[in-house]
Amino acid sequence: MSDSVFASVVQAPEDPILGVTVAYNKDQSPVKLNLGVGAYRTEEGKPLVLNVVRKAEQMLVNDHSRVKEYLPITGLADFNKLSAKLIFGANSPAIQENRVTTVQCLSGTGSLRVGAEFLARHYHEKTIYIPQPTWGNHPKVFTLAGLSVKTYRYYNPSTRGLDFSGLLEDLGNAPSGAIVLLHACAHNPTGVDPTSDQWEQIRQLMRSKELLPFFDSAYQGFASGNLDADAESIRMFVADGGECLAAQSYAKNMGLYGERVGAFSIVCKTADVATRVESQLKLVIRPMYSNPPIHGASIVATILKDGDMYTEWSVELKAMADRIISMRQQLYDALCARGTPGDWSHIIKQIGMFTFTGLNTSQVAFMTKEYHIYMTSDGRISMAGLSSRTVPHLADAIHAAVTSVA
Secondary structure (H helix, E strand, O other), rough: OOOOOOOOOOOOHHHHOHHHHHHHHHOOOOEEEEEEOEEEEEEOOOOOOOOHHHHHHHHHHHHOOOOOOOOOOOOOHHHHHHHHHHHHHHHHHHHOOOOOOEEEEEHHHHHHHHHHHHHHHHHHOOEEEEOOOOOOOHHHHHHHHOOEEEEEEEEEEEEOEEOOOHHHHHHOOOOOOOOEEEEEEOOOOOOOOOOOOHHHHHHHHHHHOOEEEEEEOOOEEEEEEEEEEEEHHHHHHHHHOOOOOEEEEOOOOOOOOOHOOOOOEEEEHHHHHHHHHHHOOHHHHHHHHOOOOHHHHHHHHHHHHHHHHHHHHHHHHHHHHHHHHHHHHHHHHHHHHHHOOOOOOOOHOOOOOOOEOOOHHHOOOOOOOOEEEEEOOOOOEEEEHHOOOOHHHHHEEEEEEEEHOO
């Protein structure tokens, strides 16, 4: 037999985030803990399907008039309309003036990719500035779509907070018209967000330089427990009448990870521009995946258009957010109780699913080897992977790592 035609293909490295789970699954230890995965877990460490999601699915299954026909290229119309309303606000002038075009995409990643490909084809500036650090998939998505990726300062390791002066300086030096990626809330991986006043300064600077905002909204409602508060940054940019882009995901806030439900919106200057933009978005999507899946989007639309179900969702969403906030407090208290060297207040100041612990690569490796705790090598932990039962184990491991590994 001759060699495979793919014999020269080399083994690719594991994805740095998904690879953590692969390593965790191989570990036989009874005390092992996976804090790498970006998915919500219950206090018992189990995945959660929201009650309101189960209810919506049951309604869909019982409706025998529903068929499995293809959706339009842009997706489910109801879903798109309701998604725009959720992120921009029910009374958004941009929606009322038909200046928003929204298309259903494959969760947050697919929304980012569709947006990036549209910009690479139709926007005059091909450079996008992304925060340093950011979600590991961002640079790959934008580069492969044909954009040139640069970074702006975001996180200050010494304060474990926002490097606001660095951020303003870097955006101030960006060429006029450049695209800027902004995390709407619950910045991944750091959990550090600008304050309202800081967002306002960022908005003024970006508008004065005609920088184009591209929001990634993966955690609306999941960060603070309040859907409107978590969309405040985006709404500031829409309120000034300027243009912006937004990628939305329902993975976290509805627990629809595997359904891959997302939306991509562009807020345009006029309704006429929005119509033409949508026609070109279709030309991006058609050769990519033709049209999106129907089931997940139908779940979302069912919940968003029913007042009682929407309220039920809001309550369940707040419960998830509150559990994560409580895990932050418990971990902070446990480290204080152990007298672990250093200031750990950033754990309770940061927001959302992730905490940037400030642990270095060697300390992370030590915790994996000695305590069977798995996280990404940059020290990012998923707070949703913790429970009251496992907090002491993590606090012991952090204490040991900080006191014995430089």
